[in-house]
Amino acid sequence: MxxxxxxxxxxxxxxxxxxxxxxxxxxxxxxxxxxxxxxxxxxxxxxxxxxxxxxxxxxxxxxxxxTLADVMKLYQFDAILRTATFDALGPVELRLRTSLGHELGSVDECVHLRPGLLGPRARARNGADYTRWLQTYENERSRSREDFVAHHDRKYGGRLPVWVAVEILDWGSLMYLFGFSPRDVQDTVAAEFALSAPQLESWLRCLNFVRNVCAHHGRLFNRVHPLQPRLPVRGLIPAIDEARGVMNRTYGQLCLLQHMLSRTGSGRSRVLASALRSFPTDVPTVPLSHTGTPADWQSSPLWKT
Known part of the structure; x- marks a missing residue:
């Protein structure tokens, strides 16, 4: 034993x-x-x-x-928060897929397969990072059972144009493709979220972590997050300024997501606020502030949408 x-x-x-x-x-x-x-x-x-x-x-x-009953109230709240967060991430991911696929397609139909047409990061370190990404992409394409992939296999020998290719990428692979893209493409996509390219990329990394927590049913509400986003200079997005001090807490990360939803008009912008309001206030040992959420959060323009 x-x-x-x-x-x-x-x-x-x-x-x-x-x-x-x-x-x-x-x-x-x-x-x-x-x-x-x-x-x-x-x-x-x-x-x-x-x-x-x-x-x-x-x-x-x-x-x-x-009491175990109070513990279960926190567990149930966290389940609601994870579901709402995953639901809110979906429209942002779809908007990113559409925008990135469209802008890259204007460069070349198969730019994702031609690193010479991508940005300098695709060729850095002798293209090692891009080569790994390409292998992941090819694996996903070969495993895909989507009808549109089968159609391109039959008609075009499996070569997917980039606006189709983005549809089989997971969040992480999509994020890497954004990083490999030419800077003018990055700038155009980032502008849709009122961000610079480096800011958007850092936000995508943060939200990829959040997404993984939600997908694996991890504890979200009082988690300390390891990644810090790049933020616009003070004054550009006042609602984000209010959360600068808690970007390592779940509330700060949700503010990033809420901004992206509100800016693009994608999805249901009230879903996250509704989840936060469901916090069990009758559990005094663990207040809502454990999420990083301030007492006056509902007065922020970001959450009044």
Missing amino acids: STDVKEFKSYEALADVLADRGMDIGHREDAVARLRDISYYRLSGYWYPFRRQTRNGRSDAFYKGT
């Missing part, structure tokens, strides 16, 4: 662990059902703020009054 990993425990034993550490788990059979549905490990990220703070970090013991 391995001795360097945690001991296996049944769902019932795990429920007893929570109760022994001071959590009110309610009806034991209901608590066991929650752990069976979601898992102890996944829920542990939501009860972490309820663990007692000590000089050496967090204790295993919970603050007095901690």
Whole structure:
């Protein structure tokens, strides 16, 4: 038997662990059902703020009054927030696909296959980054079961024009293609979001991380984000200025997304605000500020849209 990993425990034993550490788990059979549905490990990220703070970090013991019901309220809010965020990312991604495919197509129908026509980054480091991107693209094209890909295989030998090729790229590959693009193409696409090219690229990197969290059902609401976006100079986008200090928190990242939705008129611009308003205010141990959201957030022009 391995001795360097945690001991296996049944769902019932795990429920007893929570109760022994001071959590009110309610009806034991209901608590066991929650752990069976979601898992102890996944829920542990939501009860972490309820663990007692000590000089050496967090204790295993919970603050007095901690309930599994409150933990579940945070979990359910996070599920709503992830769904709303993923929903809001979709229209932005589609707008980027359309704009980038159109602008690159004006350079050459198959510019994505001709690095000499792309920007300098496609040829940097002897084209190593572009070569990796191209291999990923070819893999995606060969695996695709889309009818339009089959049509181009039959009629054009599989060569997709760039405005078609962007449709099979995931967010990360699309972001790299934007980086490989000529600067005038980047500028035109970025202007649609009222951003410079370097700003848009950095925002896409940040939102790619957010998208991955949502896609893998990760904890989003109180996450500290590792990537920082490039922001316009103060005064250009006042609503973004208000969130400068919390760009490493989820609220700051959502402000980026909300700006892009509002600027392009894509999608439903109220979906994120509705999700934030659903925060369970009757859980005093973990206030909405854990997301980085200020008390007066709803007065910002960005969220009044």
